[in-house]
Amino acid sequence: MSPVRRRRLVAANWKMNLLRADALAWCRTVRRAFHDSPLRTVVFPSFPLLPAVVAELAESEMAVGAQDLHPAEKGAHTGDVSAAQVRDAGCTWALCGHSERRRDHGEDDALVMAKVVAAVRHHLTPMFCVGETREERQQGETWAVLDRQLERFLAAPPERFALAYEPVWAIGTGETATPEIAAEVHAYLRRALAERLDRETAEAVSILYGGSVTPDNAAGLIAQPNVDGFLVGGSCLDPEKFLGIITVCA
DSSP: OOOOOOOOOEEEESSOOOOOHHHHHHHHHHHHHTTTOEEEEEEEEOOGHHHHEEEEEEEEEEEEEEEOOOOSSSSTTTTOOOOHHHHTTTEEEEEESSSSHHHOOOOOOHHHHHHHHHHHHOEEEEEEEEEOOOHHHHTOOOOHHHHHHHHHHHHHHOSEEEEEEOOOGGGTTOOOOOOOHHHHHHHHHHHHHHTOOOHHHHHSSEEESSSOOOOTTTHHTTTTTTOOOOEOOGGGGGHHHHHHHHHHOO
16 A cells, blocks of 8 residues: 655644734735645634634635634633634634643643544544653653553544644743654654554644744754644744745645
8 A cells, every 4th residue: 555645734823922913914924925835734823813814814725723622512611612612713623732731721631632522523623732741751751641642532533633742841942852853753653543543544644743843943854754744833923934934844
């Protein structure tokens, strides 16, 4: 069987940044340059920006996703949003298990999986995030952490999803995993998919690297055989830097 050709995917996670005018200017700049690109691109704005970004990117090849969602359909959950609400706002993707949600909000694997289930129920494609902290890496626990984070997810995987490897020790620190480290971890994740699901599925899933990606280090990372794109944080706020990463991947 010939290997599946995975279309590269680059995602922009704006986190808690940008106001409406800046967001619209960002979309116009990137959309113009992104025309006819072979890449898939997803933008993850904060909740208040979703309607404006969805409208601005309408009829483009760029998708919009939610940075988070609540697993319940509705109810007394002040400050939260449901999968139905973000789908209604025009989202087609959802981040699940981002390291900052795990760290800042104490999200455990069970809660993350409940959010995955809610996302799929409303036809949102999950971008499932995994990764180890500096302490876990120093203690040689990287593989155990990844296995634990994947366990529930791969027990009942969605039909469509992407994985994002976030070395937590590299997020927002300016420290990036070397291409060799990224290659080793991504290969491990690909093997885990093949062993727990099947080889065809494993070859079709996009595995992104996310950890202080810049136009300068993107080329070395994307050259690795199991790195299929990036989940970009800080660098994506500057549309020219984000376009530089897209150019490297294209």
